[in-house]
Amino acid sequence: MVKIARWNHDGGTQSGFVDGDSCYALPAGRSVQALLEAGLDETLSIARETIGSVPAVPLADVRLLAPLVPGTIRDFVAFEEHVEGVRKSIDGVAGVVPEWYEAPTFYFTNPHTVTGTGEVIGIPAGCEDLDFETEVAAVVGRVPGSDGCNLTAGEAHRHIFGYTVLNDWSARDLQRREMKVSLGPCKGKDFANTLGPWIVTADEFEDRHDAEGFLPISMAVEVNGQRIGQDLLSNMGWPFAELVAYASQDSVVRPGDVLGSGTCGSGCLAELWGRNGSKTPPPLKTGDVVRMTVEGIGTIENTVGTRRDAVTRVPARPRPRSRVAAAAPSGA
Structure with missing residues (x-):
């Protein structure tokens, strides 16, 4: 099973793959968004190359983050x-x-x-x-x-x-x-x-x-x-x-x-x-x-x-219902 994650470890944020109880980081500068842009087939190939070929970090030693920063x-x-x-x-x-x-x-x-x-x-x-x-x-x-x-x-x-x-x-x-x-x-x-x-x-x-x-x-x-x-x-x-x-x-x-x-x-x-x-x-x-x-x-x-105690809601000001602009002063 390929699981894609982001995590904090040793003060830095990393992206990569989780396999079993281990995390395998992508090279510096590579992100989850880059995997999404590459597409599923290419990502599965990257996962096969990455898992087991880079140093593993125990899953228990990292703090998982949201797995991506969504566009929408x-x-x-x-x-x-x-x-x-x-x-x-x-x-x-x-x-x-x-x-x-x-x-x-x-x-x-x-x-x-x-x-x-x-x-x-x-x-x-x-x-x-x-x-x-x-x-x-x-x-x-x-x-x-x-x-x-x-x-x-x-x-x-x-x-x-x-x-x-x-x-x-x-x-x-x-x-x-x-x-x-x-x-x-x-x-x-x-x-x-x-x-x-x-x-x-x-x-x-x-x-x-x-x-x-x-x-x-x-x-x-x-x-x-x-x-x-x-x-x-x-x-x-x-x-x-x-x-x-x-x-x-x-x-x-x-x-x-x-x-x-x-x-x-x-x-x-x-x-x-x-x-x-x-x-x-x-x-x-x-x-x-x-x-x-x-x-x-x-x-x-x-x-x-x-x-959070502070409420920033501000009531609306009542407005007049006139929809006709006032006439300009004579001679203006």
């Missing part, structure tokens, strides 16, 4: 069960809107606040309802001869370089306020996303796709050692190839882009709040440990930190 992050909402539960929690309305079934829906989130496994995630200012979202993300790589535009599902499948675990951290109370303006989420999602622990290359899953292109691999989340939710990735409404193809329509996907599956069924607190009619289990608090595991990929774990 598109996060879909591809699980029907999740949509139903969260809509009840946020909007107080049962059911799934008909538009969800018509085409995949996603939002762009912040690539600059990506974190890795083991990092502490602070609670954003004004947030009382901190939540997690259990997801898998596909990472886009280069395909020779393709510009990444207007891809078919078959072409898009070849652009999937690998997969990683994604925790789309969510400030639900901020999100509820923002989405009442029919836009967002913005600060409800802006503060953190966790990716990791590494990228597992797509060839490792090639024989696991079902006849429709879905991956029936297990996803699970725990808080403080207690199981909160579990689902199969194959319960998505669309396979990843169709999500990548849809993202590319009248647009482009590039090496280093990340596309999230959206939260699996029972994979966040807000969905359970909607079903239970109360905030049970309770929102995350300082000191809580969130652990997500995806079959065939690995585990990410983060601790919730303290809340």
